[in-house]
Amino acid sequence: MGRTQTQVGIVGAGPAGLMLSHLLHLHGIESVIVEARSQRYCEERIRAGVLEHGTVEMLRQTDVADRLDREGMRHEGIEIGLNGHLHRIPLTEITGKSITVYGQHELVKDLIARRLADHGEIRFECGNASLHNIDSPHPFIRCEREGQVEEIHCDFVAGCDGFHGTARSSIPELVITCYERIYPFAWLGILAEAPPVREELVYMHHERGFALYSMRSPAITRLYLQCAPDENLDEWTDDRIWTELQLRLGCSDGWRPREGRVLQKGITGMRSFVVEPMQYGSLYLAGDAAHIVPPTGAKGMNLAMADVFVLAEALRAFYKQNSRAKLETYSSICLRRIWKAQRFSWWMTSLLHLSPDATPFDRRRQLAELDYLTSSRAAAASLAENYVGLPMEL
Ligand code: DHB
Numbered sequence: 001m002g003r004t005q006t007q008v009g010i011v012g013a014g015p016a017g018l019m020l021s022h023l024l025h026l027h028g029i030e031s032v033i034v035e036a037r038s039q040r041y042c043e044e045r046i047r048a049g050v051l052e053h054g055t056v057e058m059l060r061q062t063d064v065a066d067r068l069d070r071e072g073m074r075h076e077g078i079e080i081g082l083n084g085h086l087h088r089i090p091l092t093e094i095t096g097k098s099i100t101v102y103g104q105h106e107l108v109k110d111l112i113a114r115r116l117a118d119h120g121e122i123r124f125e126c127g128n129a130s131l132h133n134i135d136s137p138h139p140f141i142r143c144e145r146e147g148q149v150e151e152i153h154c155d156f157v158a159g160c161d162g163f164h165g166t167a168r169s170s171i172p173e174l175v176i177t178c179y180e181r182i183y184p185f186a187w188l189g190i191l192a193e194a195p196p197v198r199e200e201l202v203y204m205h206h207e208r209g210f211a212l213y214s215m216r217s218p219a220i221t222r223l224y225l226q227c228a229p230d231e232n233l234d235e236w237t238d239d240r241i242w243t244e245l246q247l248r249l250g251c252s253d254g255w256r257p258r259e260g261r262v263l264q265k266g267i268t269g270m271r272s273f274v275v276e277p278m279q280y281g282s283l284y285l286a287g288d289a290a291h292i293v294p295p296t297g298a299k300g301m302n303l304a305m306a307d308v309f310v311l312a313e314a315l316r317a318f319y320k321q322n323s324r325a326k327l328e329t330y331s332s333i334c335l336r337r338i339w340k341a342q343r344f345s346w347w348m349t350s351l352l353h354l355s356p357d358a359t360p361f362d363r364r365r366q367l368a369e370l371d372y373l374t375s376s377r378a379a380a381a382s383l384a385e386n387y388v389g390l391p392m393e394l
Pocket of ligand 1 (some may be wrong): 049201214297
């Protein structure tokens with residue numbers, strides 16, 4: 001059996017685990033990451049791609065934004081569509097801030113490269129991870145790699161292993177509360193080999209269902225369609241997907257998405273989920289392990305980044321100033337931001353989707369809300385402030 005001793009053991013090499021390890025390294029704190037999947041899988045896993053202003057700033061300040069600054073697409077507005085008519089929300093004019101479109105997997109590549117260049121330890125393909133002694137100051141992670149059992153003994157464990165990971169389920173059920181909402185629809189997403197033919201993202205409310213026009217690079221478009229939660233992907237041929245996208249996104253002024261080869265397609269479920277508190281004993285949860293937002297507004301990865309920013313600072317205060325104060329407030333500090341992002345993601349989701357549960361009253365109220373949003377500066381300002389990201393707090 002292999003035994004390693006480190007300061008912080010991190011489960012999961014997604015954006016949260018990688019960024020935490022990077023921030024800890026900058027603070028002079030050692031960590032080891034264990035990850036169930038291969039490096040290639042982590043680097044190719046397609047997820048959302050909108051970075052808030054504060055996330056970009058954090059990446060710049062910690063010197064991992066070179067490629068992001070070269071290749072990321074900075075946007076100063078988004079468009080909200082109502083049955084083919086578009087209305088622009090000028091994010092930067094309203095807030096002074098912008099957002100950057102950059103695929104999550106690109107950021108994962110950058111963070112892995114940087115951790116490896118800094119001699120950071122990421123152990124890929126570690127199966128059957130389990131957490132032990134988390135109710136003591138001497139926790140450890142046990143996992144298997146290449147048929148060998150390995151133990152990582154540490155002072156703290158960071159659970160960054162996503163919604164289905166082992167970290168959250170290691171906490172006794174009696175000491176946590178989970179809040180959850182499942183939505184009666186999902187997203188069918190495609191990546192298409194087609195140059196974007198619109199400068200900004202289009203969020204379209206349509207009587208056939210919601211559609212989103214996004215992009216990844218000057219050659220690649222990313223598009224989503226509202227579908228049923230139990231939709232069978234095999235029934236969606238590329239032709240059928242494009243027909244539906246044209247119907248929902250085509251605009252009264254003649255604008256329509258450009259078609260191209262479908263490179264990848266998948267279905268994303270929609271849920272809102274929060275666990276409270278985000279800490280138990282020496283285990284600290286961050287990112288999707290602690291909370292899930294429905295994808296509308298692309299808050300998931302930004303929340304993960306905000307969590308690890310707070311956690312890294314709390315660990316710095318512990319190791320460098322011998323203070324536990326910030327570790328004790330980690331959960332409550334993060335949850336304030338998380339609940340506001342939950343509110344916003346729920347609001348944007350309910351604003352734009354057709355819900356099979358909606359009553360005629362709900363439907364009229366929804367149309368009035370869209371009308372209000374596209375005709376009131378105050379309503380647009382509220383969307384803009386949340387969309388570019390609320391300030392990070394420590
Ligand atoms: C993307 C995803 C989102 O959830 C969103 O709100 C905007 C863009 C994307 O994948 O590009």
